[in-house]
Amino acid sequence: MSSAILDRPIENAQSLKRESRHNTKKMHRISLEAVISLSAFIVNCAFAAYLVFDMHYYAGDAVSRVANAYYVLFSRNPHLGAIGFIWNPLPSLLELPFVALHPWFPSVVTKGLAGAVVSAALGSIATYHLAHILKNISLPKWWRVVLTLCFSLNPLIVLYGANGMSDIMWVACMLGTYSGLFDYLQTGSLRRLVVAGFWLGAGLGMRYEAVAFGLLVIIALVLGQWGKKSLSHIQGSAILLGAPIVFAGGIWIYFNWIIMKNPLYFLTSSYGNLAQTATGAYMTPAMSQADHHILGAVLYVVRFGLFYWPIYPAFLITLWFSFGKRRDARGIILILGTIGAELLELFFCYEGHLGQWDRYFLEFIPNGILLGSFAVQKICSGWPSWSKTRVFWTGLLVSVVFVSGSVVTLRTLQVSYLGHPDGSILDAAFQGQNLKYTGNNPFYAGQPLVQYINNHPHLSILADTFIDWPIIIRAKHLNQFTITSDYKFASILHNPKGRIAAFLVPRPANVAQLDAVTRAWPGLWAGHEPWTHLIKSFPGGNDYRLYAILPSAP
Amino acid sequence: MSVNPIELWNQVPPVALISGSHHAAIPGHDIDPSAAFLISPDQARDMGILPFCRKGGCLWVAASAPLSPAAWALLDPLGPVRIYRTELSDLLMAQWKIYGTPGENPSRFGEIAIKKYALNPQLLDQALTIQQKQGGTIGQACVAIHALNSWQVATIISEQTGIPLTDLLEPREQDSQSLDAVFSLLSEEEWRRYGMVPVSSTSKEIIVAMVNPFDNKGPMSLASKTDRQITVTLTGQRDIAWQLARHYQEQDLKRAKSHLLDISPENSATRTVTRGQFLALGATSILVTLMLIWHAQVTLSVISSMVVFAYAILVAHRLWIIHKGTQSQNDVQFTAEELRKLKDSDLPIYTILIPARDEASVLPIMSHALQQLDYPRDRLDVKLLLEEDDETTLAAAHQANLPHFVEIVIVPVAEPRTKPKACNFGLQRARGEFITIYDAEDLPEPSQLKKALLAFRGADSRLACVQAKLSYFNANQNLLTRWFTAEYGAWFDLLLPALHAADMPIPLGGTSNHFRARVLKEIGAWDPYNVTEDADLGIRLHKVGYRTAVIDSLTYEEANSEFVNWIRQRSRWIKGYLQTWLVHMRHPLQLRRQLGRKGFWGFQLAILGTPLMFILNPLYWFITSLWFMTHWGLIPHLFPPGIYYLGMMNLLIGNFAFTYLNSVGAAKRGRWDLVPYTILTPIYWSMMSLASWKALIQLITRPSHWEKTDHGLVDWKKVQSPSGFLQSNG
DSSP states (O other), rough: TTTTTOOOOOGGGGGTTHHHHHHHHHHHHHHHHHOOOOOOOOHHHHHHHHOOOOOOOOOOOHHHHHHHHHHEEEEEEEGGGGGGGSSSHHHHHHHHHHTTTTTOTTHHHHHHHHHHHHHHHHHHHHHHHHHHHHHHTTTOHHHHHHHHHHHOOOOHHHHHSSSSSSSSHHHHHHHHHHHHHHHHHOOHHHHHHHHHHHHHHHHHHHHHHHHHHHHHHHHHHHHTTTTTTTTTHHHHHHHHHHHHHHHHHHHHHHHHHHSSHHHHHHHHSSSSSHHHHHTTOOOOHHHHHHTOOOOHHHHHHHHHHGGGGTTHHHHHHHHHHTTTGGHHHHHHHHHHHHHHHHHHHHHHHTTTOOOOOGGGTTTHHHHHHHHHHHHHHHHHHTOOOOOOOHHHHHHHHHHHHHHHHHHHHHHHHTTTTTTTHHHHHHHHHHTTTTOSSSSOTTTTTHHHHHHHHHTTTTOOEEOOOOHHHHHHHHSOEEEEEEEETTTTHHHHHOOOOOSSSSEEOOOGGGGGGGOOOHHHTTTTTTTTOTTTEEEEEEEETOOOOEEEOOOOOO | OOOOOHHHHHHHHOEEETTTTEEEEEEEEEEOOOHTTTTHHHHHHHEEEEEEEEEETTEEESSSSSSOOOHHHHHHGSSSSSEEBBBBHHHHHHHHHHSSSSTSSSOOHHHHHHHHOOOOHHHHHHHHHHHHHSSOOOOHHHTTTTSSSSSHHHHHHHHHHOOOOOSSOOOOOHHHHHHHHHTTTTHHHHHHHEEEEEEEEEESEEEESSSSSTOOOHHHHHHTTHHHSSEEEEHHHHHHHHHHHHHHHHHHHHHHHEEEEOGGGGTTTTSSSSHHHHHHHHHHHHHHHHHHHHHHHHHHHHHHHHHHHHHHHHHHHHHHEEEEHHHHTSSBOHHHHHHSSSGGGGGGOOOEEEEEOOOOOHHHHHHHHHHHHHHOGGEEEEEEEEETTTTHHHHHHTTTTTTEEEEEEEEEOOOOOOOOHHHHHHTOOOOEEEEEETTOOOOOOOOTHHHHHHHHHHHHHHEEEEEEEEEEETTTTTTHHHHHHHHIIIIIOOOOOHHHHHHHHOOOOSOEEEHHHHHHHTTTOOTTTTTTHHHHHHHHHHTTTEEEEEEEEEHHHHHHOSSSHHHHHHHHHHHHHHHHHHTTTTTTTHHHHHHHHHHHHHHIIIIIHHHHHHHHHHHHHHHHHHHHOOOOTTHHHHHHHHHHHHHIIIIIIIHHHHHHHHHHHEEEEEEGGGHHTTTHHHHHHHHHHHHHHHHHHHHOTTTOOOOOOOOOOGGGOOOOOGGGGGTTTT
C-alpha cells in the first residue's frame, strides 16, 4: 500500500467546479414550465379517468396499440415482433411496463389505461416543450403562461392527452425537436442540437409524419444558418440533427425485412393505411374533391388550420420574418416545420389514401400557437421597455386572440368533415353522456362473444388481431387463441385440421374485408366453406361468426 | 536589572577580518565574497556590517557596532545570523577589499556584458524589462532571452564580485569519497532545487558551485548539516546538470525502474497476472469446460447472455457519455482576464518532461512550441529525455540550438525500454513544483501552464492532476487522421469531462497531464512496466484519494497517418488498458473500497469496457454473418429470447451510439468538417478490433513490450495552422 493514502476518500470532486454552487441552486428551484406541465399531466389523467370510467369511451386505435404490447408479453410466443409492423412501435413499447401489470390490474389492457397514462405523460411533456420554446422566444412571463395554457387546455389537446392515441405523443416529439433546435440556434449548445435530433428520431417511432417533418426541418436548419455559419458547420449540424431519424428509419426497415421478409411491409401490408383506404371505407365527399387534385388537396388540408385559426395570420407574419435582412432561423424552422408536419397528409389526400380523421391535423394547434407567439414577439419586440400598462393591455389582447383560437377549435369540430370523430366525442363529454352502448365503445357489441368464449375455455380459436382485438384482450384466457403474431398462425390458418377447433371471422365489410381469415377463406363468413360448421353467430358490431373446423378441413 | 546592550557589546572581544590585525582571527580563513554580496555594498557600508561566511547553519556577519533595526530587517531573510564584533577600521578595510573603493561605482552587469560579450544593448533593455516584470536577476533575464548563456553570466558575475569560477565540465581531480559524503548531506531533489553541487571538501570547508550565488537558501541548508564553512563559487547551469547527472545517474536509473515496485508492489505491472489471478483464470476455464461437457448448448447460451448483457451496459455507458459529455460546464475553464491577473513574479518553477526516441525530425517543432509558451523562461525547467543509444536524435538535439531552459537528459540504456521509465528518470531531475509531460511533436496552447496552475490554485490539495485536452493538427491529412481526430474529440471533449463531472477515475491521456510534483513522487510516479502508464497513473491517483480535473486547454499532436503505425500504437494502448485492468483487479474488493461504488464501475467501463468492446465486436459480427449465410441451428440457442433482443439492440443501437458519439465528439471539438466522415466510423472499428486482437495476443506473449509509434509522418501541406501554433512550420 502506498504511503500516500489519504484518511478518507473525496466525496465530491464537484468542488473543483466553480459553478457548482449555481447548479445546486438550480436544482432546488422548480421551473414554471415544470409546474404547468405537471398540471397538464393531472388534467389529462383526470380526463382519461372520466372518459374511461364514466363515459365508457375508448379510442379504438389506442386500445389496439395497448393490445399489441399485451401480445408481446402475454401471447403464446412472447416476442417483440408481436408488436406489429404497421403502426410505429414506440407507443406500444412505452406502454409495455404498464401492460406488464395486467395480471394484477387487467384494466391497463382491457380498458386501455396503459395507453392513457402514456399519452397523458407525453401530453405533459409536449406542454413542457412548448413552454420552454416560448421562453426561448422571449415573451413576458404571464403571456407565456396564458399561451401555454391555451395549448394544454385546448379541448382537442386535452382529449388526445387522455385517450391514449399516438398523435399527442408525436406532437411531443415535434415540440421537443423545435425546443432543442431553438436553443441550439440561440446559444450554440451542441447538447440541445443532439436532443433535437433524438426527439426527431423518437418522432418516427411515433408517427410516419416525422419523415416529411424531419426533412423540412433539416432543410430549415440549413437555410437558417446559411451565410452565418461555415459550410462545414451547417453540414455537420444537419447530420447531427438528421442522424437519429435516419437511423430509426433504417432500423424499422431492417426489422420489417428481417421479421416480415419485406423491408416496406409497414407501407405495403394488407393491414396498412394504403390497403385500408383502398377499401373506400374512409372516402368522404370532401376528400373525393381532393383526390388527385392538387389545389383541392391543399385546400382540404389548409382548412384544418381552423383548429387554431390564428395560424393563418401568424404564418404570413412569420413568413415575412423568414427572408432578407429580417431572416430569423427560428421563423424558417416554424414555417417549414408546419408545412412538413402536414406534408404526408397532403400527399395521401392527393393520392386518395387519407383517412377521414381530424387527428391527422392535430399539429396545427401547437404550430399555430408557436407561429402566433413568434409573430407576436416580432411585432412586440420592444416590450421590455414598455410601460406595465402597455404590456398588460397588449397581453390581454394577445390572450383574447389565442383563447379565441381554442374556442374556435370547439366550433370547428362541429363541422362534420372537419371534426370527425372528435366533435361528437367532445359533445358527449360536455353533456356527460354514457357511450357504453354505442359504436364508440369497441367492446360493446363483442360482449356476448367474449362471454361465450370464456364459457368454453377449451375451445381453441384462431383469430386475426387486426379486427378481433377487442374480443381477444377481454377474453379470460389469451392462449385460447392462436393470434396473428404467433409463429404458426399462417400455417394453421391454411391447414387448420387437428390444430385448432374454430375460426373467428367478422363480417367482411369495410376494413374488415382485410381480416386474415376472410382473405384466406373468402367464403367462410357466408358459410361457403364445406369443411366448417357454424358454431354460433353474434349479431351486432362486426357480426362475428364462430366456425368449427371439421375433420374434412385441409 | 536591565543590561545596557552597548556595555554588553563592548564586553565581547573583537575579531579580526583582515590578517595582520592585532585582534584574534575569525575562525574561517578568507572572506567569502558570495556571502558578502548577499547584501549590496552600499547597504553594507551604510549599516556598518559585512557578511563574511556561512558556517554551522548560520550566516556570519561582522559589525563594528550593535546592529540597527534596519540592519536586522535586512539580514533576517538571509537565515540565522551570527554577529561578530570587529573594529571599525578592520571592517572598513575588509569592505574595501571586497566591495572596492567607496564612491567608485563598480562595473555594472550590462557594461561588462557589452564589453566582454558584445551584448546588443537592445537585448539588454529587453532583459531589463523582463527582469522588472518577472523578478529574478538580470543574468537570468539575459539567459531567458538567449542574450547570454549561463556560463557567460557566471563569468560576468565573477568579474563583478570576485566570486571564483568553477568549470565543472573540465576533468578535475577530486576525492570522490569525501564528495559523496557531502552529496549525502542533502537529497538529490534539494541539490537540484538549489542549483548547487559540491566541488571540494576538506575538514574545515566545503566548496560548492552555484549558478545563482545570491540565493542563500542552498548554502544555508547545507551549512545547517555540517560544522564546516560553506564557500560558494560560480558555475554554469549545464555544469550543474552534468555534475548532478554524473553523480545520481545510477541511483536515478534504479528509482526510475523500481521505485513503484519498491513502495507499492501491488500496483506494479512487473507481473501482468498474479498467481491468484492465474488460479482464478484456471478455475474458471475448468468450470466452463466441465459445463460444456455437461451441456454445451446451455453453457454457451449462459456465456453469450452474460456477454450480451455486459455489452448492453457498455452501450448504455456510451449513451450516458453523450448525455453527460455534451453539458457545457464539465471542464474547468478560465477567462483571459483570470490569466492576465496572474503575476509572473508569483509563478513557480514548472517542469516539462519531453520523452523522445528516434524523433530527430520533430525537434524543431518542439523547440518552436516551447518558445511559444506563455510562461517566464527562468521558471521553465524542460527536460528533453533522450535514450543513450539514440545517436541520431542526440546529435540533432545538440545541433538544434534548443532554448536555454531545455536540458538534455540522457537516459541510460536499460530494460524496460519504455516511455514511463524515461519519464521517471527525468522526474528525479525535475526542479518544478508542478510537472507536465509533452510529446516531442506536441503543440500545447501557449497559456496551458498558466491554466493548469490556476486550476491547481483554485482547488484543494486533493487535486493532484490536471488533464488538458488533446487533438490533432494534421486531421485533414487522410481518412485515418480524420477518424482519429473525431475519436479524440469524443474521448477528450466528451468522455473525460463526463468522468470528471461524475467524479469517476480518469484514465489520463498520454501527454499534457499536469501534476503536483510532490504527489507524483509520493505515489511512485509512472509504472515503467505498464505500456499505458498514463491511464494507470490516473487510476492510482484516484485510488489513494486524489482527483484529476479536465481543463479547457488544448494540445495539438500529430495524428498517426499510416495504417501499420496506427495499428502498432493502438494495440499498445489496448494492451495497456488490459494490463492496467489486471493490475488493479488483483484485489477487487479492496479496489471497490478504494474507488467507491461509482468509481469502481466507472473503472470497469472505461478500462475494461473499451478494449473488451473491440475484442468482442468481430466475434459477434462473425456470428451474425454466419447466421445470415448458414442459418446454423446452434446460433439461435446462443441468444435466448430476451437476450436476443438485447443483442439486437447492441448491434443496432450500439453501432449508432458509437458512431454518433464520434460525430458529436468532432462537433464538440469544433471540427464540424469531420462530422460527415464519422458516418464511416464502423470501418474504423474494424481496424480497432484488429489492433485489439493483436494487443490481446501480445498481452500474453510480450506484456511489457513497448510498440514504438513513429512520429514525423505529417504531410505539412495538408496541415491547417491551429490557432497560429504553427506559424513557422508551414
